[in-house]
Amino acid sequence: MSTDSRTNRDPSPRTKITLTQDEDGWWTARDETRKLTTQGETRAAALESLDEVTDALETGDGRPPTDEELRECGIDPEVNRRAGSGDLPDVLK
Numbered sequence: 686m687s688t689d690s691r692t693n694r695d696p697s698p699r700t701k702i703t704l705t706q707d708e709d710g711w712w713t714a715r716d717e718t719r720k721l722t723t724q725g726e727t728r729a730a731a732l733e734s735l736d737e738v739t740d741a742l743e744t745g746d747g748r749p750p751t752d753e754e755l756r757e758c759g760i761d762p763e764v765n766r767r768a769g770s771g772d773l774p775d776v777l778k
Contacts (some may be wrong), residue, residue: 702735704728 701717708729714731715722721738725731741747753763 702732704731 694714699718703717705713706716707713707724708745711724711726712728712731713724714728714735716735716739718743721735721742723731723734725734727740738747745750750758755762
C-alpha cells in the first residue's frame, strides 16, 4: 500500500471499515465514515463491492438501476417511480 497521499484514493485517513459474517455465511462490509454497506459471498467480494460503490460515488459514475435490475431485486419499477408520493409505510413512520 502506498503512503503517498496523492495516490491514496481515500481522502479521509480515518476511514473505518467493518466486516461481519452473517449467519448465512455472507459477508457485510460497512464503511462507517461514508455510511455505505455492501455484501458478498466472501470477505474479498464484500470489500470489492464496497470499493466499487465508493468509486462510483466519488467519481460521479453511479447510475440509477434499470427496470430489469429492480425486478431482479424484487422491486416493482412502477412502484419505485412513485416513491415519495403518498404516505410512508407504517414501518417507516
